[in-house]
Amino acid sequence: NWTVLDKIILPTRNPSKKFVFGKGNFQVLTEKIKKLPNVTAVFLNVERISSLTKKELEGAWGVQVFDRYTVVLHIFRCNARTKEAKLQIALAEIPLLRSNLKNEASQRDQQRGGSRYIMGSGETFLETQSRVLKERELKIRNALEKLRRKRALLRTQRRKCEFPMVSVMGYTNCGKTTLIKALTGEAGIQPKDQLFATLDITAHAGYLPSHMAVIYVDTIGFLTDLPHNLVESFSATLEEVAYSDLIVHVRDITHPETILQKATVLSVLRNLNLPSHLLDSMVEVHNKVDLVERYKPAEENALAVSALHGHGLEELKQEIEKKILAVTGKKILTVNINLEGPQLSWLYKEATVQEVEVMPEEGTARVKVIIGSSAFGRYKNLFPSSKISMS
């Protein structure tokens, strides 16, 4: 529940230096902060400040000081719902605790002079605490690994039912959750106007124009310069994306930094070591076009939608279907079958039957199916005389 009272842009020194600011700038900043009566915290938009620097600045200004890492961590902590998200955050906190510890230990050493050993243990304070932290980290990693294995199991089960998976990705707050809600009609989904509203991967079923069912996967949003440790903690979550059949990249085209956001998303995706066909087939969606008059995408293949008002969704679904059929090698066919033969029950077993139009006088039916390429090959071998037309 913070509100921004004031902003200022100042050059910072090399992050490894003890002081973030030069003397003059530090003075400017201190005066500014002292003048504003209601300041409760200062946010420095740098990736990390050392805990020593933090302490010094807090001492000088009398308020809490946050860097990008702690702010993002704080938002994550507020939004974490599942066990996995909480574990991932706990893991991301370890480096922070570790650097605090180093400072605390060095201060203790200075205060106490010689007596650095904890009674009889032969371990220094720093060693004991480091060991505790290491054990904690190991515990968290093990718990995460367990969850990961469970998810892999779920994944194989899902593969078996052969629902194509569509991962919806994009910068934080671009409208991923809203879009999935619109595509699936699931009422329980709650988009929010806040950063990192979604911290857990969730799956939602929806239908494409030919009634093919797909699973949409809602993912965690990206952020420019997201601290590296945080990315690592959440990489397990993003692993899931590698197993999807298609990526939909959602962009908030009303955001002033939409171009930078796109670059960030693409660069994170490239670093995830995804199969190259996933990157090549990616669908780019320009969202929130209701806020722009007569919006036309500059990118050739991008689709303009308003997830909130439901504009452009049919075109999007058609595009998703086209791509899904292409990557999965599935075809939509209409076949003529003899009702007395085994074709219909075979199709029910080996393919997805969508429509059956019975012609009683002829004893035949026209069957619309979605069928994989290997099943299609087998069908043609088994029933060579069956009439087939592509739709």
Ligand SMILES: Nc1nc2c(ncn2[C@@H]2O[C@H](COP(=O)(O)OP(=O)(O)OP(=O)(O)O)[C@@H](O)[C@H]2O)c(=O)[nH]1
């Ligand atoms: N005007 C307008 N607002 C939209 C549209 N789509 C989403 N929003 C708003 O954008 C905000 C963020 O939407 P979400 O769907 O939560 O975004 P997200 O990408 O899932 O965000 P994170 O999970 O935080 O990464 C919400 O306030 C939505 O109402 C749209 O088409 N038009």
Ligand SMILES: [Mg+2]
């Ligand atoms: Mg979301």
